[in-house]
Amino acid sequence: MLKPEEAQRPYTVTELANEIKRELRPLTALLVKGEVSGMKRGAKGHYSFAIRDNLSLINGFLYADDARRVTTLPEDGQVFIFRGRVDFWTQYGALRFIVDQIEFDDIGKLRARLEELKRRLEAEGAFAPERKRRLPFLPRAVALLTSPTGAVIHDLQETILERYPNMTIIVYPVLVQGAAAPMSVARALRRCNQEGAADVIVLARGGGSFEEMYAFNTELVARAILDSRLPVVTALGHTSDRTVADLVGDAECRTPTEAGARVVPKKSDLIAQLRERKRRLDREIAQRVSRETERIDLKRRRLLQVLPALVRHRMERLTRAAAELGRLSPVAQVARREEALRDRRRRLDSAAVSRLANSTSSLAARRAQDRLDRALAERFAVATRALAHREQRLVALSPDGVLARGYSITQDAASGDVIRSAAATGVDRRVRIRLGSGRLGARVEEIEP
Amino acid sequence: MSQDLTYEQALEKLDERLKVLEDGNLSLEDALKAVDEARVYLKICTERLDAARKKIEVRAEPETTD
Amino acid sequence: MSQDLTYEQALEKLDERLKVLEDGNLSLEDALKAVDEARVYLKICTERLDAARKKIEVRAEPETTD
Amino acid sequence: MSQDLTYEQALEKLDERLKVLEDGNLSLEDALKAVDEARVYLKICTERLDAARKKIEVRAEPETTD
Amino acid sequence: MSQDLTYEQALEKLDERLKVLEDGNLSLEDALKAVDEARVYLKICTERLDAARKKIEVRAEPETTD
Amino acid sequence: MSQDLTYEQALEKLDERLKVLEDGNLSLEDALKAVDEARVYLKICTERLDAARKKIEVRAEPETTD
Amino acid sequence: MSQDLTYEQALEKLDERLKVLEDGNLSLEDALKAVDEARVYLKICTERLDAARKKIEVRAEPETTD
Numbered sequence: 110m111l112k113p114e115e116a117q118r119p120y121t122v123t124e125l126a127n128e129i130k131r132e133l134r135p136l137t138a139l140l141v142k143g144e145v146s147g148m149k150r151g152a153k154g155h156y157s158f159a160i161r162d163n164l165s166l167i168n169g170f171l172y173a174d175d176a177r178r179v180t181t182l183p184e185d186g187q188v189f190i191f192r193g194r195v196d197f198w199t200q201y202g203a204l205r206f207i208v209d210q211i212e213f214d215d216i217g218k219l220r221a222r223l224e225e226l227k228r229r230l231e232a233e234g235a236f237a238p239e240r241k242r243r244l245p246f247l248p249r250a251v252a253l254l255t256s257p258t259g260a261v262i263h264d265l266q267e268t269i270l271e272r273y274p275n276m277t278i279i280v281y282p283v284l285v286q287g288a289a290a291p292m293s294v295a296r297a298l299r300r301c302n303q304e305g306a307a308d309v310i311v312l313a314r315g316g317g318s319f320e321e322m323y324a325f326n327t328e329l330v331a332r333a334i335l336d337s338r339l340p341v342v343t344a345l346g347h348t349s350d351r352t353v354a355d356l357v358g359d360a361e362c363r364t365p366t367e368a369g370a371r372v373v374p375k376k377s378d379l380i381a382q383l384r385e386r387k388r389r390l391d392r393e394i395a396q397r398v399s400r401e402t403e404r405i406d407l408k409r410r411r412l413l414q415v416l417p418a419l420v421r422h423r424m425e426r427l428t429r430a431a432a433e434l435g436r437l438s439p440v441a442q443v444a445r446r447e448e449a450l451r452d453r454r455r456r457l458d459s460a461a462v463s464r465l466a467n468s469t470s471s472l473a474a475r476r477a478q479d480r481l482d483r484a485l486a487e488r489f490a491v492a493t494r495a496l497a498h499r500e501q502r503l504v505a506l507s508p509d510g511v512l513a514r515g516y517s518i519t520q521d522a523a524s525g526d527v528i529r530s531a532a533a534t535g536v537d538r539r540v541r542i543r544l545g546s547g548r549l550g551a552r553v554e555e556i557e558p
Numbered sequence: 559m560s561q562d563l564t565y566e567q568a569l570e571k572l573d574e575r576l577k578v579l580e581d582g583n584l585s586l587e588d589a590l591k592a593v594d595e596a597r598v599y600l601k602i603c604t605e606r607l608d609a610a611r612k613k614i615e616v617r618a619e620p621e622t623t624d
Numbered sequence: 625m626s627q628d629l630t631y632e633q634a635l636e637k638l639d640e641r642l643k644v645l646e647d648g649n650l651s652l653e654d655a656l657k658a659v660d661e662a663r664v665y666l667k668i669c670t671e672r673l674d675a676a677r678k679k680i681e682v683r684a685e686p687e688t689t690d
Numbered sequence: 691m692s693q694d695l696t697y698e699q700a701l702e703k704l705d706e707r708l709k710v711l712e713d714g715n716l717s718l719e720d721a722l723k724a725v726d727e728a729r730v731y732l733k734i735c736t737e738r739l740d741a742a743r744k745k746i747e748v749r750a751e752p753e754t755t756d
Numbered sequence: 757m758s759q760d761l762t763y764e765q766a767l768e769k770l771d772e773r774l775k776v777l778e779d780g781n782l783s784l785e786d787a788l789k790a791v792d793e794a795r796v797y798l799k800i801c802t803e804r805l806d807a808a809r810k811k812i813e814v815r816a817e818p819e820t821t822d
Numbered sequence: 823m824s825q826d827l828t829y830e831q832a833l834e835k836l837d838e839r840l841k842v843l844e845d846g847n848l849s850l851e852d853a854l855k856a857v858d859e860a861r862v863y864l865k866i867c868t869e870r871l872d873a874a875r876k877k878i879e880v881r882a883e884p885e886t887t888d
Numbered sequence: 889m890s891q892d893l894t895y896e897q898a899l900e901k902l903d904e905r906l907k908v909l910e911d912g913n914l915s916l917e918d919a920l921k922a923v924d925e926a927r928v929y930l931k932i933c934t935e936r937l938d939a940a941r942k943k944i945e946v947r948a949e950p951e952t953t954d
Contacts (some may be wrong), residue, residue: 184592246566249610257616266614275612282618296619376607379565383603386572389594393579394680398673401631405669408638412662415645419655420743422648423697424911427735430704434728436620437711439812442721443805444811445714446763453770457794460777461878464787467780468829477836477864481857484843487903488853489937491846492895496933499902503930506909507923517919527916532859543920586631590676652697656742718763720810784829788874849896854940 126199133204137194141167141206142214145183150292158183160191160206169193170205179211179288181323187222188214211288216319227353230328235335241359244372247379248308250277252301252339254294255313257282261365265313265344268369273376279307285314290324295333302338309372310339312354313365316346325352335356337474344368408476477554513545522550531556561601565606572599629665631672638665695731697738733746761797763804770797825828827863829870893929896935902929 120128143160150156154173159166169183169191176182183189192210197203202516213219234240251269255261257280269276281301301310314325324330325345331353334341340359344367352441355361362368411482504510508518514530519528522539532555534540542549563571578584579611584592629637641662644650650658695703707728710716715725761769776782779797782790827835839860842848848856893901905926908914914922 110868170601194661228562245564246569247564247606248920257618270612273610275608275610276651276693277610277612278614280614280616293619300617300619306615306617320662323903328616365935370868379603382569386569386576386596386603387600389580390593390600391591393576394593397579397582397586398680401586401669401673401676404635405673408635408642408669409666411642412659412666415642416659416746418648419645419652419659420739420746423652423701423735423739423742426701427732427739430701430708430735431732433708433712434704434725434732437708437728439725439808442711442718442725443809443812446718446767446801447805449767450798450805451751453767453774453794453801454798456774456778457770457791457798460774461787461791464777464780464782464784464791465871465874465878468784468874472833472871475833475840477840477860480840480844481860484840484846485853485857487846488843488850489850489941491942492850492933492937495899495939497865497932499899499906499926499933502906502910503902503923503926506906506919508920509923518916520920523609525917525921527920547582561663586672586676593680652738652742656745659746718804722808722812784870784874788877791878849894849938850937851894851896854944857944 123199126197126202130197130199130324133195133197138192139194141166141193142188143191144186144188145169146185148183148185156182156395158185167195167206168203169208171208171211175209177284177287177289177293179208180286180320181211181213182288182291183208183211190214213320213487220319223353226326226328226331230331230353230357234543235331236356242337244340244342244360245308247374248276250279250307252279252281252307252310253288253313254281254283254297254301254310255283256285256315259315261313261315261344264365265311268366269373272370273373275376276373277307284324284325286317286321288489289325291329293326294330298330298333298337298341302336308339310341311344311365311368311372312341312358313344314369316480317348322350322352325354326545327353330354331357342368342372508543508547512543515545517545518543519551531558544549563602565603568602568606570597572596572603575599629668631669631676634665634668634672638662638669641665695734697735697742700731700734700738704728704735707731761800763801763808766797766800766804770794770801773797827866828876829867832863832866832870836860836867839863893932894934895940898929898932898936902926902933905929 141160143162146159146161147155148158151173156176156177158169158170158171160169161167171179171183181189181193190212191206191208192212193206193208196207198205221241230236253262253265255265263278266278269278281297283297284290298310298312301307312325314322316322322345325343326517334354334357342360343352343355343358344362344365345355346363351361360368360371362371512518519534519542520526521528521542522541523533526533528534528540534556536553536556538551538553540551542551579589579592579596583585641658645655645658645662707724711721711724711728773790777787777790777794839856843853843856843860905922909919909922909926
């Protein structure tokens with residue numbers, strides 16, 4: 110039960126919440142030192158996190174607008190000095206320390222952490238030259254990630270356009286310092302890659318103190334650069350210390366002018382280069398065509414040279430054959446045979462004449478007539494001699510010799526008997542009387558005994 | 559395909575063609591083909607040179623409108 | 625068929641014909657045939673080369689005005 | 691039949707006839723026949739060669755003006 | 757029969773007769789017979805040659821103008 | 823009968839007659855007969871030779887003018 | 889009869905007579921007869937010889953003038 114004095118009208122929750130809110134109003138522009146944990150980024154660009162010491166904890170909140178202004182964003186495990194006010198959010202019943210400024214508690218410690226980050230990245234090979242992306246020879250467009258105002262962007266644009274008058278430049282305005290800068294840069298890098306409108310990114314700033322350059326030493330920016338598909342050229346001004354961004358970037362330049370020259374070639378050089386290629390190409394073509402023309406002409410000449418010989422040799426051969434044939438002509442064939450026939454005719458005549466002469470001389474050699482005459486004469490002579498000899502013998506043997514002395518022999522004419530006595534005959538008998546020369550036929554007229 | 563080439567890629571291909579042409583070991587047909595290709599690449603290079611329209615575009619962060 | 629030959633193929637065939645013709649061991653008929661063929665191949669070569677020349681010159685023109 | 695002979699075939703036959711004629715062992719009839727045949731073959735050779743010459747010359751002309 | 761002989765056949769027979777005549781072993785009658793026959797064959801040969809010559813002269817005219 | 827003899831046969835018979843005549847052993851009648859015969863044969867031989875001479879010479883004449 | 893005898897037959901008979909005569913054994917009558925016959929035969933011989941001579945000379949004459 111409530112006591113009467115206590116029986117005052119109860120606060121509505123809103124009344125109480127507003128009372129608390131009012132009571133907390135003096136707690137503005139407070140500086141609180143504590144370690145951050147549970148850092149979370151809200152959908153609208155705000156951040157929520159816890160700030161604590163050994164015993165206590167208070168929830169911190171950083172509006173998006175403030176987040177863009179602060180030098181650095183809270184990081185888990187990091188001790189910061191936060192400036193802000195305590196507020197009670199009535200609709201949630203939550204007490205928050207609304208942060209509008211953040212400062213590092215200790216620069217030295219920060220540097221140590223930076224060295225630790227570098228070691229880690231190096232161990233990962235993030236600085237390795239072989240990891241670095243090659244810059245495009247001629248980008249279609251160049252993305253400039255820098256503050257949209259100031260000398261840096263002016264110098265960059267001037268350099269690029271001077272070298273390549275029609276180059277497209279896409280400016281991604283980013284915060285280059287303050288707590289929101291790392292996020293801004295990281296986001297812009299991601300957008301560049303997503304949009305793909307440019308082929309190379311120039312991340313530029315006009316230099317500054319260590320704290321002013323802090324965003325380029327954050328792991329957030331380093332990771333964004335490493336994650337970038339597009340090569341990133343850093344041009345962060347003349348500082349003695351190279352930032353992590355410089356180390357992980359694909360090319361590092363000191364000045365915007367240098368960066369501009371680095372990402373864009375001189376168009377006039379390219380035109381000259383192409384002209385030179387075109388000259389070589391034209392020369393090659395012309396030489397090739399003229400060389401081939403010469404080759405073909407040479408072959409044509411060879412063909413033309415060989416043609417007359419084809420016919421000429423054969424023509425000479427035929428002329429020789431025709432001459433030979435002329436020599437062996439039918440007339441010659443006949444003439445040769447006529448000559449052979451003439452020779453035979455001569456031989457025939459000569460053989461005939463000689464044969465006849467042989468026979469003639471052989472007959473003549475026999476002297477047949479002479480031999481015949483001689484043989485005949487001889488034969489007659491022998492016969493004549495033989496007869497004469499016989500005649501002599503006959504004369505010698507015949508009684509004629511007695512008769513020559515005057516004797517005679519009388520013979521009977523009929524019987525031939527020698528009449529040795531007259532008595533041996535008779536009258537009128539015919540007798541023959543042999544005389545020494547001749548005979549007488551007589552008739553016996555008388556007988557005288 | 560060749561339309562996707564960068565200036566540098568096209569130049570490299572152009573140089574390849576020039577090299578084989580200048581080496582002189584190509585047949586006439588291959589040489590003509592190489593010449594054709596070289597001209598295509600030369601054209602691509604030339605187009606690439608003029609492809610960029612002189613323009614400065616500012617793409618503000620969408621979150622700034624938040 | 626011979627129309628499908630490349631310039632080098634035609635040139636090679638032309639050379640073959642020239643060689644046998646110059647060796648002079650062909651019969652007349654074969655020689656005439658070789659001459660015919662040589663002429664065909666020469667014609668092909670010339671045509672190919674003319675075509676190449678035209679192709680090159682036609683294309684070379686617009687680029688020199690560039 | 692003899693009209694189908696090539697130049698070389700006709701030349702060979704011509705040579706055969708010339709050889710047997712020169713050897714002189716032919717009968718008159720055969721010799722006369724050989725002479726007749728030799729003339730036929732010589733004529734064929736000459737015609738073939740003339741035809742070849744025309745072919746070569748006719749075709750050679752346009753190419754020299756080329 | 758002998759009228760059917762060729763020049764060579766007649767020449768051969770003529771030579772046979774000449775040989776036996778020149779060998780000189782024939783009787784006069786046989787020799788005369790051989791002479792007669794030889795003359796017949798000689799005549800045949802001569803006729804054959806004359807016929808051939810006439811034939812040739814008729815043919816030779818157009819060919820010498822060739 | 824003796825007219826059918828050849829020159830050589832007649833010559834042989836002539837020689838036979840001459841021989842027996844010269845041997846001298848013939849009877850007168852035989853000798854006379856041999857003489858008669860020898861004369862016949864001699865005549866035959868002579869006639870044969872004359873005939874042969876005429877035959878050979880007659881024919882030889884026109885051909886030597888050839 | 890004796891007229892038909894040849895010279896040699898007559899001569900033989902003459903010699904027979906001469907022989908018997910020389911043998912001397914003949915009677916006078918026979919001797920006379922033999923002598924007569926011998927004379928006849930001698931005469932025949934002589935006549936034959938003369939006839940033969942004449943005959944031969946007659947024949948020999950025209951041939952020597954030949």
